[in-house]
Amino acid sequence: DLMLTMRRTPKLMGLMKKWQPSVILVGFKLLNHVEPQALLDAGYGVLKKNACDLVVANDSSQIGGGRHTAYLISPDRSFTKLETKEKIAEEIARRVLRLYERRAGTR
Structure with a gap:
């Protein structure tokens, strides 16, 4: 036995x-199978907890068949929905x- x-x-x-x-x-x-607001809240929680610059939040039920919905969440709680x-x-x-450009002072 192992x-x-x-x-x-x-x-x-x-x-x-x-x-x-x-x-x-x-x-x-x-x-998986959550309302968009619950996904946004969970993604923002990851962002705050880990000091992320950006979080990509997905619902696995929204992935497949050429479709992949995700929300890109910023520290100011703004988000972009992409398909x-x-x-x-x-x-x-x-x-x-x-x-990177902002931090490097090139923009």
């Missing part, structure tokens, strides 16, 4: 800003680049 003992490890995302305060941190929250993987990826890249 016995495997497991123990909980700390979530690394919560430590990232402590280790490197200038890092641009994007968090992700995936829930495809391509648009989600483009918007994440655009926002991360904008944050």
Whole structure:
């Protein structure tokens, strides 16, 4: 018989800003079959708890068949709803680049 003992490890995302305060941190929250407001609230909770610069919140019931709905949530609680993987990826890249430019003083 094989016995495997497991123990909980700390979530690394919560430590990232402590280790490197200038890092641009994007968090992700995936829930299943929830109302949009509950998803937005949960995503914002991840953002605040982990000092994220942006959170991508998804409902797994809204993914599939060429559809992928996600909300990109900012620290000011504003959000953008996107409907495809391509648009989600483009918007994440655009926002991360904008944050980088601001922090680097190039914009």
